[in-house]
Amino acid sequence: MKIGNLKWLFGKNSEFWPTNMKTGMWAWIGHRITGLVLVVYVFMHLSFLSTASVSSGGFDSLMEVTSQPLFVAMDFVLVIVVIYHAMNGARVMLFDLGVGIRDQKFVFWACMAIGAVLIVAGLWAVWDLIFVPSGGG
Amino acid sequence: MPERQRIATTKVAGTWAWFLQRLSAVLLVVLLGIHLYVSHFMDLDSHVADEALITFEDVTVRLDQLLYIVVDYSMLAMVLFHGLNGFRTVMFDFDMFIRRKKTVDAGLWVLGIATMLWGIVILFPFITGG
DSSP states (O other): OOHHHHHHHHSTTSTTSGGGOOHHHHHHHHHHHHHHHHHHHHHHHHHHHTHHHHOHHHHHHHHHHHTSHHHHHHHHHHHHHHHHHHHHHHHHHHHHTTOSSTTHHHHHHHHHHHHHHHHHHHHHHHHHHHHSOOOOO | OHHHHHHHHHHHHOHHHHHHHHHHHHHHHHHHHHHHIIIIISOOTTOOSOTTOOOHHHHHHHTTSHHHHHHHHHHHHHHHHHHHHHHHHHHHHTTOSGGGHHHHHHHHHHHHHHHHHHHHHHTHHHHHTO
């Protein structure tokens, strides 16, 4: 890939320049970014689980670290990323089926609204683990 | 236009890649729901008071049942296909390595199968109980 290609792809006259992008393009970019984040996460997830091959005690102490509020908050960010990716994916599949293409902006925001409800439900589920200090142990 | 880009990408990426990406997407939503419920919400006899904490023993109790082994392994297979195929699509979207499509495909298959085998081995200590 040459630098010239990058200018064509990301320059001021390109479709990826922020002011040139509309709803569908932002959704498309967001889908790619969240997708790449999730691929990286899967490999991290596997490497965390693989500590159990060394020793079960090592796994338990790693799990103790990852149950701390900071890590649960990061898990919640992961939940947001997954929900965005899934809801936008549902939108893409609706368009594949020919549903809602004419009202694509409305469909995008409707999917995001459902996603927002799911995110609030997720926040409710993890709230105590992030904001209520446990008594230790 | 994202539409123009997407049509072009489908042509490059292939119809099977397109179809299996959607099939694995639907399966992943279902499997992820099961995975999260089983890992974080289901009651286990061995569970200690701190509900945020997952222990080695907790996982062993779950993976004592064939159903959960099947769920975990099929989820890994789906996630690897969906993730690596998605990564392939992103590369082709940005005109990267399109001329080396066969090499990209072969590389991603090797990476995917190797990771699947690694993932299968990772669960062995949990399945055998230590």
